[in-house]
Each structure stands twice: as C-alpha cells, then as structure tokens.
Amino acid sequence: MSPAGCPHVNGFKVDNWKQNLRVIYQCFVWSGSAETRKRKAKSCICHMCGAHLNRLHSCLYCVYFACFAKKHIHEHAKSKRHNLAIDLLYGGIYCFMCQDYIYDKEMEQIAKEEQRKLIFKYICKFFKCMCVFAFVSGIGEKYSTWEPTKRELELLRHNPKRRRITSNCTIGLRGLINLGNTCFMNCIVQALTHTPLLRDFFLSDRHKCEMQSNSCLVCEMSQLFQEFYSGHRSPHIPFRLLHLVWTHARHLAGYEQQDAHEFLIAALDVLHRHCKDDNGKKANNPNHCNCIIDQIFTGGLQSDVTCQVCHGVSTTIDPFWDISLDLPGSSTPFWPLSPGGDGSALNGESHTTGATTLTDCLRRFTRPEHLGSSAKIKCSGCHSYQESTKQLTMKKLPIVACFHLKRFEHSAKLRRKITTYVSFPLELDMTPFMASSKESRMNGQYQQAVDPFNNDNKYSLFAVVNHQGTLESGHYTTFIRQHKDQWFKCDDAIITKASIKDVLDSEGYLLFYHKQFLEYE
C-alpha cells in the first residue's frame, strides 16, 4: 500500500488516458445523467457470468466488465495482460501486479473531480425541479476530511514551531494583572477565555471586523485569546480591554470596586452589539441575532400569568443571558421546600446537611407565585383586573447557562452580603425546570419518567466566580476547568492548581455551566 502509487500505471498513462478515465468514471462509476444511467444499467454486468453484483470491475485497457469476487476479472487480467481495473462501486483502481488497490495522485484527482461533478449535478437538478424533500433526504454534500490549502501549507512551513497538548499541559492558563480593583473584570475574563465554544470561535479567527475605528471589543477579545493561548507564562496586562470597557460601558468606569455580574452582562452586551454583522447579514431584528454571543449565551425564559378567575394563561418569552437566583436569608422570603422533591433526586444532592442547594434555588425560581391583590393584572379573558399567579420556566436553554446567586442585597433599609453557603453540583440536569416539563405535569403526568437517553438538558460546571470579603471591600477569584477534570484557581496574576473539593466547597457567586451534548439546529 504505497502512497506514491505503483510503477505499473505508467503503461496506462499514455495518449489521452485522462479523458478516457474521466469517461469511465462518468459513464460507469458515478453516472449523473439519465442517459449514462441507462447505459450503466444495461452494460454493467459480468461478461463471464452475467451477474451485476459481486463487486463488478471494469478493465482499464479494454471494454470488459467482470466480477471481482468470483475472480473473473483476474482471469481477464492474466490472459490479456491488462493489469489495471477499476471498481465500479467506489472508483478505486486495482493493480493486478501489486495485488492491491493503488492510489495514484493524478488518478485520485480525476476521481475526486468526477465525484464532485455528480453531487453538483444532483444539487442543480434539485433547484430546477424544486422537489425539496426528494433530494434533501437523498444525496447530500459528501463529508471530506480537511486538507490544507496552498496558503495554509505556506503558513505552516513558515511557522515550524508546533505545540503538543498533553493532559498536563497548561496551555490557555494565564494570570491577569490587577490594574486597581479590576479583579471584577479579571474573574470574568478567566471564565470567558475558558468557555470552550467561545475559545474555538476566536481561535479559528471567525470574527470579521466591520467597525472602522479601533474600538471593537470583539477584536480585543480575539487578541486576548491569542495572548492566553500563546504559551507565555507571565501575567497579561489587560489595559486595552479595560479602556474599551470604560469607553463602551460608562457605568463601569472608575477605579472603585464594581460588581462582576454587572461586568459580565455589560461585556456580553457590548460583544453582542459589536458582533452583530458577523454573518454578513445585517441583523435588523434584535430577536433573531445570530452572533456568537447569542448562539452561546442566550436562552428563553417563559413567563406564564394565570388568571385566578377564568384560568386563562398569558404567556411571554423573554431572552436571558443569566439567571439571578434569590437566596435564603434575604429580605424576600425563601420558602423552604421539602427535601426529596423533584429536582434534588435527579441532581444527586443530599439534604442531610440541611444546606441549600442550587436546585432548591431553581425550584424556588420556577414555582408559581401569587401576585397578590395589590398587583392585579388585566385579564383578556375576563376583560377586567383580576388576581393572578405567575410562573417562570425555561423555554429554551442556552449552551452556556450562567447562574447568579444574589448575594448582594441593596434594599432601601440595608446593604449587605449574604454569605449563606449554597451547594452546587458538578453535573446539572435542567429538565425539571423546563416549560415542557411543567406542561406534562399540568397534563396529569405527575411522575415524570426520567428518560436516560434525553441528554438535551444536561450541563457540566466549568467555571465558578467567588467573592471574598464584604460589600465595601472584597476580592473576586475564579475557579476554571481545564481538560476534563483539572481545575485551577485564578486569583489575578496567580494561577494555582485546585481540587474539585475546593471548587464545590466554595461559596459560589457566579456559576457557569456548559451543555454536555450539542446538536445541530
């Protein structure tokens, strides 16, 4: 099986061999027109036994078709000394001298071109006759492995340095210098640079900048990823990023301590605005933006308001980038839910310690809430103001779900930090909180059979932002996951290895989860 082809083809490569070979491909291997198909159907049978199966081959030197399996073509090759044949099923070239299929560069090239022509023919036909289903379910673009272009080969040759990713390498980890209370920015940057889909987007250079000035935040993010994956071990100084953030999100400017969650939302917003024209299409409709930020972070939150009188339901769906969860101990009452209710068994949390769990918070978030007599809603069914209940559920889950534990209380009376420990899992199943689950519950299916094959709602933790200290003076750090189960603590410029226990025991302020299974739309 020599990659350089075999020496026996030279006898074949004479005169107009290329054109002859093309004709053979077009007529007998990949027949694209009705005429060639008819010819193929009629003539492609074994000249010895008449069978059309048994791996039919065609002699390359004369017009002779014969079975491979029954060795009929071998007999022909021996007697006529025609040592090359082509497989009519797959187009492979067999050399009887080498006794194997051979791969000659020039012949392979012709084969590829002819095959492409066939696929192209089908696609053209599809447009002509407009029968969408017949062809969509039929021939499609054949998957071919990546091959570098000339330009890429050139680049690879000019840059011979290669980096090997082993399981214990620290690629992608880099500290960030604190420029004066900027840990609120550093912690979010660490989380974003370790979001797998975002990382892949930027490292494959997918952002084509349409902004005239130098103030595109997406370009700066791209630069940031380059810095993080450069292999440099010294901490990076993100002064340009900070400046751009101050320019585009004025409310975050200044050297005082800011809220990391506010920074996350502001950053996502600016990136989303600067990304808008990435697909080449002008996204006029804010609800249908297809930028990378929306693809990764945007989910849909369903709000159902049920009139207590006529039981009519009014539903709205709002996009969200994060879920802010109330905690016990805040001034808004947190109703303790009985342990073992739906959600906790699914997520394998124990209630023996009595600690509040993330699923407790999510259950509270999605419970029906009575709106009270002072907040009557106008019901379109009753045509009057009535009392109602409101319930939030997840309509569409984002690929990356960010949970914000509301630890900072800024009510009229007091400003404080709620330090209640909330335990969160490494793997989270969001099924109980989905709008679809709620519907099946309402339809009487109380015992929801857990479908082990439904992987749509399973998430894995990949970053945790923590806040130490008080409301007035505190410090943010991030735990991020690198490779499957290696965790690192990012404390501004200092990166240290962390254990899973460290991560799960931490207080938790912002929790980042990534969908385990991704599907095409």
Add this chain to the structure above:
Amino acid sequence: MKAAVNQKLTEMGERDRLKELLRAKLTECGWKDQMKAHCKEVIKQKGLEHVTVEDLVVEITPKGRALVPDSVKKELLHRIRAFLAQHTNNLEY
C-alpha cells in the same frame, strides 16, 4: 428478476438514492463506527505494511452483513417495494 429490478433501480437513479439512505442509516446506528474499529483490529493483526484491501474485505464482510440492524433492512426493503409498485407497469421481464 433480480437483474431487471436492478436495471430499473439504476436507470431511474433510485439505486444511488437508496445507497445514500443506507449510508446515513448505518452511520446513525453506529454500524460504521463498529466496522471502523474492526478494520483497525485487522490492520493491527496483519501489520500496516502488509495488509491489502482484499484482506480487509474478507475479514469484515461477514461481520458487516451480520451487524446490519433489522430495522434498517426493513426500511430499505420497504422503499424498494414501494418504488417497484410505483413503476410496475413499466417493468419488462
């Protein structure tokens, strides 16, 4: 009979469509991956330098045929029958 059926299928392009359908189904159900793994084993056994396509064909054909799920066979048969039923009046024996 077989030859006539095959001729009809080929002529009308149905054979190619069925081939693509089969390809998709076998990939979906993991058959392709199973075969790939088996090929790798055979190559390991025979040695990369000496193995031929023929060796592989001989080794994996029986296993490949046995591992095709019944549901796939049923569906293909159904499609062929439906196609023939549609074009029965055109068939020449």
